[in-house]
Amino acid sequence: MTHLLILGGTTEANALAKTVAERGIQATYSYAGRVDNPRPQPLPMRVGGFGGVDGLTTYLRDHAITHVIDATHPFAAQMSANAVAACHKADVPLAALTRPAWVEQDGDDWQHVPDIDGAVVALSGAPQRVFLAVGRMHLEEFAPQPQHRYLLRLVDEPGALPLPNCDVVVSRGPFTLADDQALMQRHGIQLVVSKNAGGLGARAKLDAARALGLPVVMIDRPALPQRVELSSVAQVLDWLAHSGVNLGV
Ligand code: 3Y8
Ligand code: NAP
Numbered sequence: 001m002t003h004l005l006i007l008g009g010t011t012e013a014n015a016l017a018k019t020v021a022e023r024g025i026q027a028t029y030s031y032a033g034r035v036d037n038p039r040p041q042p043l044p045m046r047v048g049g050f051g052g053v054d055g056l057t058t059y060l061r062d063h064a065i066t067h068v069i070d071a072t073h074p075f076a077a078q079m080s081a082n083a084v085a086a087c088h089k090a091d092v093p094l095a096a097l098t099r100p101a102w103v104e105q106d107g108d109d110w111q112h113v114p115d116i117d118g119a120v121v122a123l124s125g126a127p128q129r130v131f132l133a134v135g136r137m138h139l140e141e142f143a144p145q146p147q148h149r150y151l152l153r154l155v156d157e158p159g160a161l162p163l164p165n166c167d168v169v170v171s172r173g174p175f176t177l178a179d180d181q182a183l184m185q186r187h188g189i190q191l192v193v194s195k196n197a198g199g200l201g202a203r204a205k206l207d208a209a210r211a212l213g214l215p216v217v218m219i220d221r222p223a224l225p226q227r228v229e230l231s232s233v234a235q236v237l238d239w240l241a242h243s244g245v246n247l248g249v
Contacts, residue, residue, distance in 0.1 A: 131183075
């Protein structure tokens with residue numbers, strides 16, 4: 001009996017969940033519980049960590065999970081590493097549903113940095129109006145650069161912020177070029193800081209930066225462990241069919 005676990009939290013995970021539900025494949029959609037109101041899914045959901053590799057291994061066994069799709073964000077490196085380790089221990093097939101990294105186009109002015117710390121260093125220097133579009137979880141790391149006026153885009157209303165000069169927009173994606181361009185013009189943005197998330201949900205700020213002739217500090221993705229990587233819902237269905245799942249056709 002098939003029971004698919006989808007490690008979610010991305011546009012691609014949501015597209016997969018819709019198709020899996022339509023096909024009547026038994027599946028569970030998993031959120032970390034990072035935000036107050038995660039988007040509802042057409043599948044049974046679970047919210048919260050598993051408790052590391054051992055917790056996930058136990059979960060896989062206790063719920064007779066037959067397949068895992070890691071459709072988490074490219075920066076969710078700990079979850080992806082845990083999924084590789086736990087699926088190996090529990091002998092459960094694993095595949096990642098990923099999206100390619102963004103690449104510079106004509107008119108882009110990107111400065112690549114290897115990680116969040118590299119972005120913090122790149123913000124040394126005279127005060128600017130910075131669109132710090134990296135979410136909430138790593139804001140403290142930017143505290144050494146308080147001189148800038150920051151525009152923050154967060155999923156939920158924040159508590160105390162680690163930066164003195166901030167404007168906060170509470171908004172979850174997917175975002176549009178028109179809205180991001182208007183937002184960045186309204187705030188007189190001079191520099192954008194972005195993770196290389198890839199996908200369509202967050203690329204609007206990059207297209208807006210290009211249109212406005214603004215530089216971007218682009219944070220490269222963390223290294224992820226070796227695993228099967230698929231890049232479309234169709235490829236996931238094919239992978240499932242080849243590992244014995246009846247797709248309800
Ligand atoms: C809880 C679940 C969809 C999927 C929406 C995608 C697109 C919009 C772009 C900007 C960048 C950022 C952030 C972002 C994007 C999609 C996708 C994506 C970036 C939700 C969601 C959860 C989260 C967690 C949240 C993080 C934060 C990161 C905001 C749902 C909306 C900045 C990543 O406050 C917090 O604790 C937020 C935490 C991890 C990164 C951070 O460090 O703060 N995502 N985002 C997931 C869970 O609990 O398991 O409610 O939908 C999902 C989405 N976020 O089609 O609706 O697929 O990438 N999410 C980044 O890329 O830098 C926003 O503002 O331009
Ligand atoms: P992370 O740093 O890789 O994971 C930290 C811990 O959070 C994991 O070890 C696990 O806890 C728990 N976790 C993460 N994703 C989970 C999931 N889908 N289901 C259950 N537990 C999960 O992860 P993150 O970067 O905080 O991302 C958390 C969630 O937000 C993921 O669903 C991801 O897809 C989504 N997201 C993240 C970003 C981003 O920029 N990082 C952007 C968009 C969406 P245990 O060890 O206790 O199991």
